[in-house]
Amino acid sequence: MILACRLQVEEEEAGVRLDVYLARNLPENSRSYLQRLINEGYVQVGGRKVKPSYRVKSGEEIMVFLPPAEAPEVEPEPIPLEIIYEDEDLLVVNKPRGMVVHPGAGHKRGTLVNALLYHCRNLSGINGVLRPGIVHRLDKDTSGLLVVAKNDEAHLSLSAQLKERRVLKEYWALVYGEVKPAQGRIEAPIGRHPRHRQKMAVVAGGRPAVTRYEVVEYFPGYTLLKVQPETGRTHQIRVHLHYLGHPIVGDLKYGPARPHLGLEGQFLHAGVLGFTHPRTGEFLRFEAPLPPELERVLAKLRAHQADGPGSQPLQQEESVAAQPSSQRGQR
Structure with missing residues (x-):
């Protein structure tokens, strides 16, 4: 040893x-x-x-x-994929909730990468054998759109667009409570949680992170948001909404111990993805509707909405910046 x-x-x-x-x-x-x-x-x-x-x-x-090093090997698996777009350079897929993006500890099979290798053997090798073609990721229980690179040139171009914040990403999130104002900007640095090392948190000295949100619909005790992350920190949307005091419904890592409306995992869906095609220079925009299990949650809330939507949402935008813990605390 x-x-x-x-x-x-x-x-x-x-x-x-x-x-x-x-x-x-x-x-x-x-x-x-x-x-x-x-x-x-x-x-x-x-x-x-x-x-x-x-x-x-x-x-x-x-x-x-x-321990002895294990030779990394990823087996292609005939797992169904919902492919939104495909050409010689890239694919856009709609990842289902519950699917891990790439193999890792405890997840060697059944991942998106296993499915991609069965569908297409030619994927970018920049991220190695465990993450071929993977330019960006979604959490296991976050559904929605991902772009996958088929060659290194496409991968480098897409990575540069992500780094330069030129990729359009919009998410749908159902959160606890009534979010006011109806539009806002959360600017707060994110880093490793000081005590719980598997979690992220808003911390002094963390990496800069910015998230915009807009209210789509109010329900008694809940708000449906459209969210646009301007940066791409780990768990950014989940951490920022928790910091705002409105954690995502079903988020067991950052949310409270409350009823989850029958959900397993957080109500978070990557519904819009836009980027410039690496070869043609054309801006491509894709949309994916909410998966049926999330639509059922909204239908349940609408059916039980007794008193109507309440007061009209405010339209002003507010910037919520990091404040000392004595003022905000760790929610």
């Missing part, structure tokens, strides 16, 4: 579970991955193997070893 790192427990860290201790000191790794390393014997405390629940003691030496 190859030694990856050697750690010594400080006095203030004594009594912490081993998996928690490692997650704090090796934040680039997920806690579940570290638990697997511990269970498989790749972590030793004082030269012996222990369980993830072991409580570390002050002064103990912890050694973390690297």
Whole structure:
């Protein structure tokens, strides 16, 4: 085994579970991955193997070893794809809710990449064998439009457009509460959550992030929004709407423990995608309607709307910028 790192427990860290201790000191790794390393014997405390629940003691030496490298391999799978557009350079697909975009820990099969490789063997290789053709991503439970590059030239062009904010992206999001004003701009930096390393948050020193929103429809206790992210930070829309005080319905990572209207996963759909074609220079714009399971949620809300839409939405735009935690706090 190859030694990856050697750690010594400080006095203030004594009594912490081993998996928690490692997650704090090796934040680039997920806690579940570290638990697997511990269970498989790749972590030793004082030269012996222990369980993830072991409580570390002050002064103990912890050694973390690297497991043998696995040769990455992605199998093509005959998974149905909804292809909105395709030519020699790219595809635009409508990803369903519940599908992971590319293989990773715990998701080696059934991903969009597995389906793409079955449909089309010629994909851009810039992102390696696990993410061929993938220019941008959607979370597992976010449905909607993605563009996939078939060659490196198309990939580079599309990546540059994303970086320069020249790609049009519009999402539909159902959130808790009544969002006022009816149009707004959220400008707040996003970075890794200081305590929960698998989450993102609005934090001082985070990367700049801007999201615009517009109210589409009010319901008692809920608001349907059209959202345009101007930047592309991890979980940006989910984090910004949580920060605004209106988390997305069904979002178990950033939302509250409330009824989710029968949803599994967040009500977030990438409904509009626009970009300049890498070869022709033509601006292409695509739309994908809400999937049936999200339409059913809206139909349920409309059917139970007893008192009408209420007051007319305000039309002014408000900029919601990051403020000290003493003023806003972490919602």
